[in-house]
Amino acid sequence: MLSFKELGLEPFIIKAVEDLGFQIPTDVQKESIPLLLGSDIDLVALAQTGTGKTAAFGMPLLQKIDVNALHTQGLILSPTRELCIQITKEMQTYAKHIPKVNIVAVYGGANIQEQANKIRKGAQIIVATPGRMQDMQRRGMVNIKKIDYCILDEADEMLNMGFYDDITSILSQAPKEKNTWLFSATMPSSVAKIANKFMNSPKEVTIGNKNSGAKNVSHECYTVSGRQRFEALKRLVDAHPTIFGCVFCRTKRDTQRVAENLIESGYNAAAIHGDLSQNQRDTVMNSFRKKQIQLLVATDVAARGIDVDNITHVINYQLPDESEVYTHRSGRTGRAGNKGVSIIIVTQSEHRKIRSIEKLIQSKIAHKIIPDADKICNAQMLHLAKKLSDINPSESAEKLLPSFTKQLDSLSKEDILKRLVTIELDRFHNYYSGKSKVMDTPKGKGFSENESKSRINKKDEVRYHINIGERDNYDWRTLKDLIKGTLGLNGDEIFHVDVMKNFSFFSSGPDEKEKVIEGFRSVNIDSRDIEVSITEKFNPNKKSKKSKSKKSGGSFSKRSFSGRSKPNPFKFSKKKKSSKRNRNKK
Ligand code: ADP
Ligand code: MG
Numbered sequence: 001m002l003s004f005k006e007l008g009l010e011p012f013i014i015k016a017v018e019d020l021g022f023q024i025p026t027d028v029q030k031e032s033i034p035l036l037l038g039s040d041i042d043l044v045a046l047a048q049t050g051t052g053k054t055a056a057f058g059m060p061l062l063q064k065i066d067v068n069a070l071h072t073q074g075l076i077l078s079p080t081r082e083l084c085i086q087i088t089k090e091m092q093t094y095a096k097h098i099p100k101v102n103i104v105a106v107y108g109g110a111n112i113q114e115q116a117n118k119i120r121k122g123a124q125i126i127v128a129t130p131g132r133m134q135d136m137q138r139r140g141m142v143n144i145k146k147i148d149y150c151i152l153d154e155a156d157e158m159l160n161m162g163f164y165d166d167i168t169s170i171l172s173q174a175p176k177e178k179n180t181w182l183f184s185a186t187m188p189s190s191v192a193k194i195a196n197k198f199m200n201s202p203k204e205v206t207i208g209n210k211n212s213g214a215k216n217v218s219h220e221c222y223t224v225s226g227r228q229r230f231e232a233l234k235r236l237v238d239a240h241p242t243i244f245g246c247v248f249c250r251t252k253r254d255t256q257r258v259a260e261n262l263i264e265s266g267y268n269a270a271a272i273h274g275d276l277s278q279n280q281r282d283t284v285m286n287s288f289r290k291k292q293i294q295l296l297v298a299t300d301v302a303a304r305g306i307d308v309d310n311i312t313h314v315i316n317y318q319l320p321d322e323s324e325v326y327t328h329r330s331g332r333t334g335r336a337g338n339k340g341v342s343i344i345i346v347t348q349s350e351h352r353k354i355r356s357i358e359k360l361i362q363s364k365i366a367h368k369i370i371p372d373a374d375k376i377c378n379a380q381m382l383h384l385a386k387k388l389s390d391i392n393p394s395e396s397a398e399k400l401l402p403s404f405t406k407q408l409d410s411l412s413k414e415d416i417l418k419r420l421v422t423i424e425l426d427r428f429h430n431y432y433s434g435k436s437k438v439m440d441t442p443k444g445k446g447f448s449e450n451e452s453k454s455r456i457n458k459k460d461e462v463r464y465h466i467n468i469g470e471r472d473n474y475d476w477r478t479l480k481d482l483i484k485g486t487l488g489l490n491g492d493e494i495f496h497v498d499v500m501k502n503f504s505f506f507s508s509g510p511d512e513k514e515k516v517i518e519g520f521r522s523v524n525i526d527s528r529d530i531e532v533s534i535t536e537k538f539n540p541n542k543k544s545k546k547s548k549s550k551k552s553g554g555s556f557s558k559r560s561f562s563g564r565s566k567p568n569p570f571k572f573s574k575k576k577k578s579s580k581r582n583r584n585k586k
Pocket of ligand 2: 053
């Protein structure tokens with residue numbers, strides 16, 4: 001086993017390493033440090049998040065700079081303010097025993113003059129975010145004309161965030177003969193491009209597979225229909241009572257909405273996204289770090305600075321557009337030797353993305369079923385039992401106990417336990433068993449419409465016409481959900497759903513006939529009367545007639561749902577979801 005010393009590091013750094021309690025170098029450190037300490041080279045180093053890349057470039061850089069010179073010799077570019085601060089602090093710990101070394105962080109949202117003053121005193125190393133760095137270059141507050149080393153840390157993140165032009169512009173002021181070290185978790189083509197442009201036949205260090213995810217993270221995927229996402233999230237959280245997790249959404253607006261809904265439902269959650277002020281973000285992050293917040297709902301951009309080691313679960317509430325982003329998300333868990341789970345909530349139509357992620361992380365994603373009421377209660381019960389057996393009874397409890405015991409004199413231990421479980425767990429049971437019908441969980445991968453079609457004997461098919469269709473923004477999947485939700489059906493009773501522009505067809509077996517007709521007798525969605533009638537075998541040319549001939553059937557009250565005992569799970573209007581999403585995309 002190679003030690004830090006054997007990598008060629010000098011005593012003053014070894015001492016800091018010992019202070020920190022690092023036992024052995026990580027793989028990326030083992031490979032990169034000797035290379036960087038040797039002759040002057042350019043380097044591309046790829047290793048997943050949490051593998052100690054900061055030390056891999058930080059230690060050699062500290063050893064190579066001339067502390068007796070005051071000019072800036074090393075520039076580290078990092079994607080976010082949080083990472084910038086983190087890198088600076090870490091470098092300062094490594095430099096603890098080196099006299100005269102000055103490492104200055106340069107990032108937005110803080111006083112620029114103060115940062116400039118620190119640099120003026122002589123900063124051998126500057127750690128900067130691209131935006132602030134350019135700002136200071138324009139104002140002549142920094143000078144990188146004589147740097148020897150430029151480090152692009154989390155290069156994939158920087159490029160994801162659109163910093164390509166900024167990096168180009170910053171480096172245009174650096175000397176040609178400097179060395180560039182690029183560190184990244186993944187190697188998308190954009191990173192390869194930057195390596196080509198800025199680097200001189202770089203050496204390459206790759207730990208694990210290129211683009212692969214962390215080894216101690218397992219991946220799980222749950223298929224739901226789009227409108228079940230939130231319900232699925234709640235179930236997954238309730239099935240993991242000790243969860244300390246990060247929930248990823250695609251847009252700021254979704255992030256805010258999901259966090260608000262979680263809070264409203266009694267969860268300990270908060271949102272972090274770009275619309276919050278830096279102060280607000282810091283407050284949220286601090287509470288999360290202290291575990292005062294159990295669920296942090298985040299956009300990808302806002303999550304970039306999250307450096308919390310004990311995250312148990314990452315939940316992909318929505319998948320990102322690019323698979324590489326997924327590896328960043330899942331890399332937030334399974335850090336520092338812990339195990340982690342990355343959960344993905346998807347709709348059927350997103351299964352293609354799952355396959356592309358599997359390719360990228362080079363491992364299988366397990367398809368699982370959303371936990372039902374029993375599973376959730378069982379998990380909560382175990383949690384309660386553990387809490388009971390772990391807790392140290394307080395003094396005040398001792399004091400109160402005699403009168404408490406007296407009150408419960410007539411009950412046996414078992415009675416008391418039963419009642420305790422009832423108090424604690426019945427709300428879960430009542431809530432989820434009542435709701436279970438809304439949650440139509442496809443078995444594992446979910447059936448495509450064709451698969452479920454083929455299970456039914458054609459001659460037993462009852463065909464219906466319904467007066468909603470594409471222009472109401474339904475496709476077969478969402479319409480099928482609507483029908484099943486309205487009728488309280490849970491399995492494959494409804495099939496063969498064909499959505500036309502203004503109306504649609506669907507089928508059931510003969511047993512469901514009455515239920516379908518009765519169930520739609522007085523239904524109204526988005527202030528529209530829903531009409532369902534039995535039709536002849538599917539014939540696209542005939543159905544317009546049918547729809548008219550049905551007009552007389554049944555009386556539909558606009559308020560019909562309010563009289564029902566079950567709330568209408570589909571009360572939300574379904575206006576152009578996709579355009580909304582694009583508009584809010586960050
Ligand atoms: P990365 O940049 O690869 O995501 P970091 O450099 O942020 O990872 O390191 C992750 C954590 O591991 C940090 O808390 C760091 O202090 C710690 N660490 C780094 N190297 C070692 C080591 N050799 N042994 C133990 N812990 C280490
Ligand atoms: Mg890093």
